[in-house]
Amino acid sequence: MEDIYGKVRAYIEKYQMISGGDTVAAGVSGGADSVCMLSVLRKLTEEIPFRLIVVHVHHGIRPDAQEDADYVKRLCEEWSIPFLFKKVDMAGYAKEKRLTPEEAGRQLRYQAFEEALEGECGPCKIAVAHNLNDRAETMLFHLFRGSGLRGLGSIRPVRERVIRPLLCLERAEIEAYLSEKGLAFCMDSTNNDDTYTRNKIRHHILAYAEEHICRNAAAHIGEAAEILSQTDAFVTKQTVQAFERCVFVQEEKRIIVNIRAFREEDEFLQKMILLRSLEQITGCRKDMTKEHLNDLMELTGKNGSKEIILPYGIRARKEYDRFLLYMPEDRAPVVKRKSGERQCLPQKYLQQEYPPVPVTIPGEVTIPGLGKISFQYVPEEEFFYKKGQNIPEKTYTKWFDYDKITKVLIFRTRQKGDFLTIDSALHKKTIKEYMMNEKIPKMRREHIYLLADGPHIVWVPGYRISQYYKVNENTKCILQVQLKEESDG
Secondary structure: OOOHHHHHHHHHHHOOOOOOOOEEEEEOOOOHHHHHHHHHHHHHOOOOOOEEEEEEEEOOOOOOHHHHHHHHHHHHHHOOOOEEEEEOOHHHHHHHHOOOHHHHHHHHHHHHHHHHHOOOOOOEEEEOOOOHHHHHHHHHHHHHOOOOHHHHOOOOOEEOOEEOOOOOOOHHHHHHHHHHHOOOOOOOHHHHOOOOHHHHHHHHHHHHHHHHHOOOHHHHHHHHHHHHHHHHHHHHHHHHHHHHHHEEEEOOOEEEEEHHHHHOOOHHHHHHHHHHHHHHHHOOOOOOOHHHHHHHHHHHOOOOEEEEEOHHHOEEEEEOOEEEEEOHHHOOOEEEOOOOOEEEOOHHHHOOOOOOEEOOOOEEEEEOOOEEEEEEEEOHHHOOOOOOOOOOOOOOEEEEEHHHOOOOOEEEOOOOOOEEEOOOOOOEEEHHHHHHHOOOOHHHHOOOOEEEEOOEEEEEOOOEEOHHHOOOOOOOOEEEEEEEEEOOO
16 A cells, blocks of 8 residues: 555645644644544654644534543543644534534534644644545535636645644545554544535545446546636736736725726636735625626726726726725726825715815915915016917916906816806816816716806816917916925825
8 A cells, every 4th residue: 555644744744734833723623534634644743843723623513422522532642742622512503603614513523623722833834634635525615616727726735723634545545544443433423424515525426437438537636626726826916916917006995907908808817906906995706696796897998987886885887997895885987186196085074065165366275186386476577488489287286377367266166157268269068078088087076176257167177278278479367387296195
């Protein structure tokens, strides 16, 4: 028989599961898998100086479960391994938390592991005894449910501090090892209960495949899961790079994607970028189905501004050349800033009316989303403009022909009837038309402060000034408007 210990030892080394100085809490139920794992780890302590402790959880669902606990305790006493016993009410916990029995048991076991490791010094690991057949069963389970790459990769050798040293062994190898070593193990009667989905796969699907299709079906499926796990790791790396290329705003509950950059990516990577975005906002991918992903892909291809609602209340909105994913409480339109970058208007300004801000000349005003702006006269003789020269386009400073201003200047949001002049022939365009042509998202339009002279808009900050108020060779009185201190909003 193949050297099982050597095979597991090499697998542990390959995935760097255990190092000297570690504390390893091994989950030992008393079944064949866990007893085999404990035997191998015990021998490994002779080569690697790590602390090994055993955790046994009594789920409270089988009359004979105490016999399993007693057996594991005797084994630990014989091998001088610290033993932690914990009895839980799995059925009651499942009912209280509205979980399946399997999930309730899993959560309670990991709670026991955490308790066992509390106060331990150095790196702590949790060793569980899944084998290659378990991996094959899990892969099929996920396949039948329509999983993606991550699910098809099935059980991983290492997940954070959870390690699975026996994932390289088939169940038959484990039983042969125990027979050779003369080690007894307990039989869990629930393993024969077809109420559990995994047992149905084990007893009826994999068993049939092994007998009638391929004798090593479970091993081959497990190997395929390993390949898919590695593929998922590669795809994840590519997704992170594509995500960085396409996402230009990344916050806790809001992500904005550059549509042009997004469309240059492969369609598969586009979907992965969207999934990664959803996962960052929600912390998981649960309840995100293929239909939701297809809806998002369709939305990214639409023209104009559209919005859909996803699980957890997430909003997905297409705004011309940008795609937003955000939680409703973080809904925040974007304004163009002096640097050319875009930044959110503060939440407080979305929850109140935007009060108008009259301008005093000379003087200063502070405008939400813009910052501190100064107004002052510039004598004609001090102005750098000379006949025949163009006025430079400066983001921080604007100059206007003050003689053409007929009313008190005021910063305010748009109103019905607002317009600006768009060319030297003084053709007019309504602010509504201008904002649509500039592809300013509909939700932003009500929140942009405009500098107005009555209904005539003098300046749309971040975009343009009205042609009518531009300084020319006939200008006598010049008004200088300067952004002095950019808003932190």
